[in-house]
Amino acid sequence: MIECPRCKSQVDGLQNVDPGLLAKLKEMGETDLSSQACLSCISELSTQNSEPPAPLGETTNPAAYSGGVLMAQEKAKEEHRVALWKSRVQLIKAARNAMTGKHFAEAALAYEKYLKILEVVFDVKKGDLLRPEIFKERARTTELTVVTSVYWDLLRIYDTQPKYQERMQAVSKQLASFAPFTPIFNDIARRAESFSRSAKNPNIVKQFLKLSGKEKSKCFIATSAFGPASIEVQELRKFRDGALKSSLVGRRFILLYYAYSPKLALFLDKHSWFKPAVRATLRLLIKCVS
Secondary structure (H helix, E strand, O other), X not given: OEEOOOOOOEEOOOXXXXXXXXXXXXXXXXXXXXXXXXHHHHHHHHHHOOOOOOOOOOOOOHHHHHHHHHHHHHHHHHHHHHHHHHHHXXXXXXXXXXXXXXXXXXXXXXHHHHHHHHHHHOOOOOOOOOOHHHHXXXXXXXXXXXXXXXXXXXXXXXXXXXXXXXHHHHHHHHHHHHHHHOOOHHHHHHHHHHHOOOOOOHHHHHHHHHHHXXXXXXXXXXXXXXXXOOXXXXXXXXXHHHOHHHOHHHHHHXXXXXXXXXXHHHHHHHOHHHHHHHHHHHHHHHHHHO
């Protein structure tokens, strides 16, 4: 991947900008000039600085031209997003190969580029963070597991150097945000517990366990159906803590629920038309156990 000198995006390659276009841009007062740029930038510059041909005997319609420019820009942006989304696969492969070879700096760089690509693809505003909800809305829930594994690797990489302590802390919070919604959560939690005994920053690892524990304690399906502050969610939590946790069968049921409920909650959020039936079922359950 190469950084475009104009838009600063990571792209597969750069193209030479036409010398005539460079000269025209310079005449127009453009200061951020470079002899090379990505295809998206070249398309945008060419469209902005070209004059559309007018029909014979007619003058150009400024409004129509402006609309055409906007459409071309949007098309170029979408093509750029698609190219970035495809490129993420190679970044993940490169990062994991680097992890296997214990080339942690290379792995961290590839992982950071991957996360940056997600921010661009999903239009995350500057200063905001990636959230699991983004992937639910875009029907790409399988990416949650990949993101979780990336944050887990970054947590361990940043632990190797004291100067990366702040980054490690930020990654810990992100890992706690994503992990509970994935099938690898229990495995990550076990590894984190073991890692906390040898980590250079054990408090940050324990921070992840504490934060993710709070996420895990949520009634995922009920929260999705009723909302986190609803009476129904509170009643189900009381039943879980007061009845289920007191028996071996109940505890096994809770573990089974935590293993599958995050995916069901994601499905429920995606297909909101199914929520009334779920709410009716849960209310019947609450009535039976009250």
